[in-house]
Each structure stands twice: as C-alpha cells, then as structure tokens.
Amino acid sequence: MRDAPPNGSARLTGRDDTLEMLQLLVVNMADYAITMLDTEGHVLTWTPAAERLKGYRTDEIIGKHYSIFFTDEDVAARKPVTELEASARDGRFEDEGWRVRKDGTRFWANEVNTALRAPDGTLRGFGRVTRDLTDRMRTEEQIRKQSQEILEMATVPVVQVWDGILLVPLIGMLDSERTQQLMERLLVRLTETGSRVALLDITGVPAIDSLTAQHLVETIKAVRFVGSEVVLTGVRPSIAQTLVHLGIDLAGVVTRSSLTAGLRVALDRLSLTVVASARGAQADHQ
C-alpha cells in the first residue's frame, strides 16, 4: 500500500474569510496559471492568469480536455494521458516543454500536476500549475550560444593579420576534435578571405605527440588542396626534436622557429616588402 496522499488527509484550516482569501490568491496569482482538471483531464476552473497565458476565455475552455494545450507531437506521443496516469500514481508530476496557446503560438512551460484525492483516497481530479518560462529559456539559449562561440573562438582562433595572411595562434594541447575544428574553420576562412598564406603558430602548444603531429600534417595538406600554404611557426627546439624523432614528414612545409620569421616568409610569398619610412630612418640616425 502506498502512503496516503498528503492532500487526502490534510484539510485547510482557518476561518471562512481566510478560505475566501485563499481563493482570491489562486484567482489573482499573476505569474502562475492555476487550473483544476477532472479525473479524465477536462478543465474545471480557469483564472485570469491562465487566460493571459493561454489565450482562452473562461466560457471557451471549461469542459474542454486539457490536451488542447499540448503540441500535436506530444498528443501523438500520448503525453496528456501519461501525465495524468503518472500524477495519479505518484501524486505529482512535473514537466517542462513547449505548450500551445489558443492562437497556435508556443510557449515554454513548467507544469506541476498534483492529484487531488478525497479523505478516503478516491481521486477527485488534478490541480495544475503552469508557469511561462519562455523568457528564461530564451536567455539560457542565448547564453549557451554565446559561450559556445567564445569557446570556439578560444579553441581555434583564426585572425587575419594582413590582406592574404591568416594567423592561427594555437595554445594548449591539440586533440583530434580540436584539430578537426581547426581544419574546418581555417579552410573556410582561407577561402572566404582569399588568403594565400596561413601562419600556424604552435608557440603555445606545450608538447606534440605522434597523433597531434599527424593531425597537423593533415591540416597542412588540406590547406594546400584549397590553394593556400601553411607556414608553421613557433617550432621550439623540443618540438623540433620530437618531430624528427617521431619521423614526421614535413617536407615541402615551410617551418620557422619564430612568428616574426614566419611573417617574413608570408610577406615574401605575397611579394610584399616592409620598408621603414624616411622619418623612421631619420629618427634611427639621431
């Protein structure tokens, strides 16, 4: 035997006028649409808040089955039925999801369904509290999207440093997923900007293993396929040693130890020369 549902034995206590106040509270609660359903799910009561949220007037909705608030997909999935079953079984059922207004628009709702039982345990109906969380949902989605963008930018930053030159300053370990992202973003940016040289700077990469090196080689190849060239910069002594010991074939790839040297190569590829202005040269002489 399950425990007697709390609302089966509990009684409201208080004077008649406070009970009336309770009713006023339910009716006037602005942020919560509180409705009652019969045992089969037909709407028994309606409040101004429910009308505001769902769009139905009291005379339109009383007696209608509450599945009218659900999306077609949810109705097809028998959600209205299973919610009542779960509420009757467990005493309570909470759910969050899209619900439908009278005009067909959707809102994101948090809903708590409570089984209402008489003192002898017979099911009298259900109390249903609906809250509109559309705004919260939107905000959360926006935050999620922004953090995703920030994360992506931090994972694989691709910066245009000159017309025709992109710079990718890689920091931290490179795993397969990150290299895949790098490859995709870099190729797209290269073709978008029509850049002929990509400076892949690995100064901030602490160590390279054979898998990472393989990924780098693949990226360098793919860049070549779209018609650009990678200049690998930031090759520190330890990285150089690792690459040779691992037998990684970087033939045909221009590599430099510093970003400055790499940038010089890139400018040279584009037939650009950096010249100190006359004023700058004078200042040097003084």
Added chain:
Amino acid sequence: MINESISVIKVRDVLMVAMPGDPDDATVAALQEKTLLAMEQHEVRGLILDLSKVDTLDSYFARTVTETAAMVTLMGGDTIIAGMRPAVAITATQLGLDLGVTRTALSVDVALEMACFQPGQVGP
C-alpha cells in the same frame, strides 16, 4: 563515345578544364582523355583544373586528378588545381590524396597569375 559534359578550353597558352558539380565516372574518365589529347594537339605551358563547382569527391575522381597531373607533367606541362572547396579538401585529406608536385590555387584567377603561366617564363 564522346562525353559532352566536360570541355577542355585553350586560352592563350594554357588549357582550362572546369569540372561539373557532381561528375560521374564517365565524366572523370573524359577529363583525362580530353586533357591529354589537348596537351598533344597544342603547345601549352600546362593545365588549370577548376574544381570550384565540385562538392563531392570519391577515390576514383581523386586518383584520376593525381594521375592526370602526373601525365601532364610527363608531357612537359604544369598542372594547377584551382578553387577546391573546404569540404572537398577535407575529404581529399581523408582519402589520402597526394598531389605530388601539383600546385594549387584559391581560384582560376589566382592560378593565372602564378609564375609558371606568366609570359616570359621558360615554357614549352
């Protein structure tokens, strides 16, 4: 059988081929035959293969491209592959496509500017 879906155009002293979006095996085969035939007929510096319309790459197509480039080299020309899309480039890497000495360019425009196709350079 003559495949009409692909044509090799001679512009000045360069051959140009634009591959259609989703080439079938016959078209890919025609690419090699027509290119080599044109190499024999005309005195040209080389071939620009425009892949900017191509959005799918299979192993047969990839192999044909490398082979054709190698054959053009044997016949005394340079090959430049132009305009390969990012998604195709990733597929090419996964297929292990090896371009050897073949050069690449972001677009046909860029390919035409490249040194080997400039007048005054040592050519055939």
